[in-house]
Amino acid sequence: MSIIRRLLPLFLALTACDCDERLKGIDSEQLPVDEATSTGVAATAALEISPQSLNYVRLCTPSQDNVALYNAGNAPLEVRALRLDGTGWSIANPPALPTSIAPGKTLYVRLVGTDGTATLVVESSDLSRPTQSIPLVARTNRPPRVTMVTPRTDEIVPEGADVVLEALVEDDDGADDTVTVDFLTGSGVIASDIAPVDGRARFVWVAQGRPVGKQTVTAEAHDACDAADVADLPICLDAIDRYESIGLGDWKLYGGSIIDANGDLQMTDATSQKVGTAFDISKKVSAKKVDISFAFRIGNEPAQGGADGFALVLLDPSRKSEPFIGASGEGLGYGCGPGGGCNPLPGWALELDYFRNLFDPTPTPHVAFSVDGLMAMSSSLSADGSTKLFADLPESLGLWTSLGTNGQGVVMDSDWHEMQIQFELPHMKVTIDDITVLEFDLPMPFIYDGKTYDFSHEAYVGFSAATGGSTNYHRIRSLSVNKHLCEATNRG
Numbered sequence: 001m002s003i004i005r006r007l008l009p010l011f012l013a014l015t016a017c018d019c020d021e022r023l024k025g026i027d028s029e030q031l032p033v034d035e036a037t038s039t040g041v042a043a044t045a046a047l048e049i050s051p052q053s054l055n056y057v058r059l060c061t062p063s064q065d066n067v068a069l070y071n072a073g074n075a076p077l078e079v080r081a082l083r084l085d086g087t088g089w090s091i092a093n094p095p096a097l098p099t100s101i102a103p104g105k106t107l108y109v110r111l112v113g114t115d116g117t118a119t120l121v122v123e124s125s126d127l128s129r130p131t132q133s134i135p136l137v138a139r140t141n142r143p144p145r146v147t148m149v150t151p152r153t154d155e156i157v158p159e160g161a162d163v164v165l166e167a168l169v170e171d172d173d174g175a176d177d178t179v180t181v182d183f184l185t186g187s188g189v190i191a192s193d194i195a196p197v198d199g200r201a202r203f204v205w206v207a208q209g210r211p212v213g214k215q216t217v218t219a220e221a222h223d224a225c226d227a228a229d230v231a232d233l234p235i236c237l238d239a240i241d242r243y244e245s246i247g248l249g250d251w252k253l254y255g256g257s258i259i260d261a262n263g264d265l266q267m268t269d270a271t272s273q274k275v276g277t278a279f280d281i282s283k284k285v286s287a288k289k290v291d292i293s294f295a296f297r298i299g300n301e302p303a304q305g306g307a308d309g310f311a312l313v314l315l316d317p318s319r320k321s322e323p324f325i326g327a328s329g330e331g332l333g334y335g336c337g338p339g340g341g342c343n344p345l346p347g348w349a350l351e352l353d354y355f356r357n358l359f360d361p362t363p364t365p366h367v368a369f370s371v372d373g374l375m376a377m378s379s380s381l382s383a384d385g386s387t388k389l390f391a392d393l394p395e396s397l398g399l400w401t402s403l404g405t406n407g408q409g410v411v412m413d414s415d416w417h418e419m420q421i422q423f424e425l426p427h428m429k430v431t432i433d434d435i436t437v438l439e440f441d442l443p444m445p446f447i448y449d450g451k452t453y454d455f456s457h458e459a460y461v462g463f464s465a466a467t468g469g470s471t472n473y474h475r476i477r478s479l480s481v482n483k484h485l486c487e488a489t490n491r492g
């Protein structure tokens with residue numbers, strides 16, 4: 001038999017079958033894997049996921065990242081399920097499943113993380129690890145938080161004083177490493193891009209070139225995502241508004257007051273039972289805080305015992321309508337003795353009284369403080385010695401030349417004397433010719449006759465004076481009012 005005849009039946013058998021199918025059938029029975037190579041070596045699919053986790057914190061915008069599903073095996077990898085367990089994550093390009101990844105090939109899955117924790121779960125034909133997962137964390141940036149520490153709310157910063165602006169800053173996880181702080185006012189930027197140290201942003205705002213008056217200081221914190229938080233702080237940057245005027249158009253004169261030929265304010269002449277007052281009604285000052293100086297001159301020709309005195313009055317116009325004038329004689333044009341029955345001016349007053357009346361706190365010429373024209377206040381509140389609201393004037397000041405002929409008044413010297421009255425609640429200081437004649441702290445709360453006085457009113461500055469049976473002229477000039485911006489408002 002020829003060689004061809006012996007091989008022919010085998011040739012026919014081979015060409016008649018589906019050889020691949022037969023081989024597959026044999027392999028799948030013999031190998032514990034899903035595929036086998038034609039060489040008989042075991043074929044496997046092997047899924048490798050990369051990266052093995054995604055972790056994003058302080059995301060300014062949602063994260064987008066590819067996760068690679070790589071088939072490191074030598075058989076096609078079938079991806080059967082792809083899912084996210086958790087919140088805040090999604091798949092931007094979900095593939096139709098099942099899908100196959102050829103050996104050495106990669107399927108990219110695009111994951112979008114917004115704000116949450118999830119797990120990407122992949123089920124595949126990788127028989128050794130049919131279910132694999134990777135953890136996903138995404139946390140959206142939280143805005144920073146800022147609060148002002150100094151100055152305090154509504155703090156009054158003295159004129160000329162530097163002020164420390166300090167803000168507490170906190171960002172995600174309590175950190176401040178990506179935060180910067182700007183300090184601003186309505187009029188512009190004070191300082192910008194201050195990096196906090198230990199959670200505190202600090203800036204020294206120097207007095208020079210600073211705005212004055214009521215201001216809102218804003219601390220504005222920005223993080224790396226430019227998310228912001230602001231803290232507003234109302235404060236007042238004090239400044240002293242000095243004005244000097246008397247008898248000008250804004251002054252209102254009542255009773256016997258005139259502006260004399262020298263331009264001085266004369267409230268009474270030296271005739272009996274005169275009363276005169278004058279107030280600058282164009283401006284108001286704080287009744288709590290004021291610094292006023294002026295010159296006064298009291299006298300008569302020929303020299304004789306005179307009366308009665310004058311007062312600086314910080315009138316509360318919210319409790320009184322015009323005319324702003326009180327009683328003559330012992331009332332000094334602003335007050336009432338204990339008997340009442342007159343028309344006192346509300347507010348506070350500092351009097352210079354050189355005519356003795358029975359309710360006066362002292363028989364000698366004196367200065368005294370009172371409220372609402374209650375002239376007995378200084379006697380009564382000073383009685384226990386704890387707060388002396390009056391002071392005898394020393395003869396060494398030279399305000400008078402001799403005792404008056406009637407034993408009650410003195411002969412005033414007809415010279416000009418400087419007087420300064422500084423009041424910053426509760427402290428009062430009065431000087432005459434640079435000598436301190438009265439200084440005290442009001443007991444706070446300040447209560448008299450069952451009524452509490454808080455000095456919160458805004459006041460007209462003015463003067464009053466009176467004569468009685470005895471007489472003197474009373475003149476004022478060179479008024480200087482130092483008004484603090486932070487506790488007073490202009491009327492117009």
Ligand SMILES: [Ca+2]
Nearest residue numbers: 142171172223
């Ligand atoms: Ca942040």
Ligand SMILES: [Ca+2]
Nearest residue numbers: 353355356357
């Ligand atoms: Ca008197």
